[in-house]
Amino acid sequence: MLFYLYEYLQSINFPGAGMFQYISFRSGMAIIFALLMGTIFGKKLIKILQRQQIGEVVRDLGLEGQYQKKGTPTMGGIIIIASILIPVLLFGKLSNVYIILMIITTIWLGIIGFLDDYIKVFKKDKKGLAGRFKIVGQVGLGLIVGLTLYFNDSVVVRQKTVEHGQQTEVAVPPTTVAQNVKATVTNVPFFKNNQFDYSSLTSFMGEKAKSWGWVVFVLVVIFIITAVSNGANITDGLDGLATGVSSIIGVTLGIFAYVGGHLIYADYLNIMYIPHTEELVVFMSAFIGACIGFLWYNSFPAQVFMGDTGSLTLGGIIAVFAILIRMELLIPILCGIFLVENVSVMLQVSYFKYTKRKYGEGRRIFKMAPLHHHYQLKGYTESKIVTRFWIVGIILAVITIVTLKIR
Numbered sequence: 001m002l003f004y005l006y007e008y009l010q011s012i013n014f015p016g017a018g019m020f021q022y023i024s025f026r027s028g029m030a031i032i033f034a035l036l037m038g039t040i041f042g043k044k045l046i047k048i049l050q051r052q053q054i055g056e057v058v059r060d061l062g063l064e065g066q067y068q069k070k071g072t073p074t075m076g077g078i079i080i081i082a083s084i085l086i087p088v089l090l091f092g093k094l095s096n097v098y099i100i101l102m103i104i105t106t107i108w109l110g111i112i113g114f115l116d117d118y119i120k121v122f123k124k125d126k127k128g129l130a131g132r133f134k135i136v137g138q139v140g141l142g143l144i145v146g147l148t149l150y151f152n153d154s155v156v157v158r159q160k161t162v163e164h165g166q167q168t169e170v171a172v173p174p175t176t177v178a179q180n181v182k183a184t185v186t187n188v189p190f191f192k193n194n195q196f197d198y199s200s201l202t203s204f205m206g207e208k209a210k211s212w213g214w215v216v217f218v219l220v221v222i223f224i225i226t227a228v229s230n231g232a233n234i235t236d237g238l239d240g241l242a243t244g245v246s247s248i249i250g251v252t253l254g255i256f257a258y259v260g261g262h263l264i265y266a267d268y269l270n271i272m273y274i275p276h277t278e279e280l281v282v283f284m285s286a287f288i289g290a291c292i293g294f295l296w297y298n299s300f301p302a303q304v305f306m307g308d309t310g311s312l313t314l315g316g317i318i319a320v321f322a323i324l325i326r327m328e329l330l331i332p333i334l335c336g337i338f339l340v341e342n343v344s345v346m347l348q349v350s351y352f353k354y355t356k357r358k359y360g361e362g363r364r365i366f367k368m369a370p371l372h373h374h375y376q377l378k379g380y381t382e383s384k385i386v387t388r389f390w391i392v393g394i395i396l397a398v399i400t401i402v403t404l405k406i407r
Contacts, residue, residue, distance in 0.1 A: 023258075026091040027281050031289035033087040038293015042079045046297060046304050049073035054121050072302060075117045076294065077310025081110045083290035084317075088283050096279040097154040098324050101145055102317065108144075109229060109316035112137040113308035120307075128308065138229060138316070142222030145320055149221070150184065150214040157183055157326070158263075158273040184217040186326040187272050189333075189403040195272060196329070224328050225319045231338030232315025234345055234370050239302035240295055241372060241386045245337045245393045246314045247291040252334055252397040253321050254284035259404070260325050269404050272326050280324060287317060300383045334400040337393050344371040 019025045050073055084106055092099045116129035149155050158181075184198040198220060199213020236242035259265040261278030291314070297303040306314075318335065322328045332339055348369035356362035367377040375385045 020091075023278050023281050027254075027285040030087040030091045030282050031285040033090065034083045034286045034289025035293045037083040037086060038079055038290050039296050041082060042076070042294060042297050042304070045076070045079055046073050049075065049304065069302070069305075072305055074121065074305040074307040075114070075309050076298065076304035077110065077113055077117075077306040077308070077313055079297075079304070080290045080294050080306060080310045081106055081313060083293055084283075084286045087286040087289070091286075092282045093279050096276055097148065097152055098277055098280050099283060101148060101320065101324065102280065102283045104144065105141060105316050105320045106313060108137070108141050109313045110309060113310065113312040116308040116312075134312075135226065138226040139222050141316065141320075142225045143218065145225070145323065146214075146218030146221035149323070150182070150217060154276065156181060156275060157185060158266075158275065184213045185272065186329060189330055190406055192270070192407045194270060194407065220328070221323055224323060224331065225316055227342070228319035228322075228331060228335060228338060229312050229315035231335065231342040232318070233308060233311040235338055235341045235372070236306060236311035237370060238372050238376075238382050238386050239300040240298050241389055242311055242314060243291050243295045243298050243306065244386065244390045246318065247288055247295070248390065248393040248397050249318055249334055250284055250288040250291060252400055253318065253325070253327070254281055254288065255401060256327050257281050257284060257321070257325050260327070270407065271404065274324075274326060277325055280321065284321065300386065330400050330403065333396055333403070336396045337389055341370040341372070344374070345369045 054073055054075055085103065088099065088103065094100070112129070112134060116134070119125050120128045185195050186198070188194045188196045197213065198217040199210050201216045202208075202212050205212055232242055232246065235245060257277055257280040259269055260271055260274055261276070261280070263273050266273035294304075294306065294310070298306065315338065319328075319331070322331055322334075344366060347365055351365050352362040366374040368374055372385055372389065376382065
């Protein structure tokens with residue numbers, strides 16, 4: 001909203017109003033406001049949650065320090081959501097289609113997570129919202145994002161084409177022409193010809209392949225949103241784990257959004273230039289500030305838990321953001337912690353069922369899944385596990401950034 005106020009103030013030559021035209025200034029203000037909101041508003045919300053006795057329900061898993069967490073306020077994801085949305089509404093360009101999609105993502109998944117926490121806390125149902133309803137919600141968001149990216153006229157990518165001159169006696173060298181086009185393309189790491197078109201997966205359809213490529217694109221969007229949001233949800237099991245890892249991922253995605261939305265940097269780094277995505281840096285700055293602000297109270301020993309309200313939202317934001325800047329193929333590297341946590345659960349469940357059918361007794365690969373609980377049962381302290389997961393997250397983030405130069 002302040003962005004539009006700046007336009008008016010600039011029209012009357014108000015001193016200092018010009019600062020709002022710079023992404024760097026608005027991003028800086030967004031991260032500061034988000035940090036302040038996370039710490040100040042967070043403290044007040046924790047007191048409200050304590051008064052309402054909205055505390056964590058602890059299951060007996062035999063983990064060290066487990067019962068100390070009982071009664072710790074949950075649903076703290078409200079702090080994160082508010083700390084993201086308010087700075088974005090203040091400093092973002094609200095007419096930008098990418099900002100609109102990110103706001104929808106935050107509210108949409110926040111509501112799904114809130115319903116899950118509400119059922120667990122107030123209805124005393126440990127299962128929470130039925131899994132099928134979560135999936136329906138995630139699929140619905142995927143449809144909104146995927147269809148908007150394909151059919152909205154404001155969403156284009158800059159592609160280069162080579163034009164050859166007409167045949168004349170004097171040789172005319174070919175020229176490279178850049179133009180904005182609608183396309184289901186994305187960046188591919190590690191390759192010089194680093195663009196992949198999802199419509200190529202429908203090549204078996206012949207002439208209709210191009211027109212049906214959007215179906216594959218939308219399905220990929222749905223899969224990524226579902227996988228990453230569930231991965232973040234599973235990772236949220238130790239104090240500060242999901243919050244810290246999400247902050248690291250957020251910084252990396254913010255860098256990619258900045259270079260991908262800058263014509264000169266995108267051309268130099270040989271990545272796809274996507275007009276208007278530079279505005280996403282403001283959103284990601286608020287995201288980073290919100291995560292760090294929440295970490296003030298969520299670090300060990302946690303004074304508040306984010307619950308599904310926060311974890312589903314964080315994962316969904318990361319997934320949609322990566323899709324918007326066409327860097328979703330880097331998610332397995334950048335979100336490696338989420339991936340490993342997710343895979344550890346799938347392996348554990350699958351192996352247990354297989355061995356139960358074959359031997360009559362279920363066996364386990366890990367002492368407990370997800371993976372962070374495995375290390376707890378091996379005797380590592382909670383703070384050490386979290387810190388080491390953060391370090392691994394930083395390594396993965398650096399590798400992800402380095403892919404810009406590895407072709």
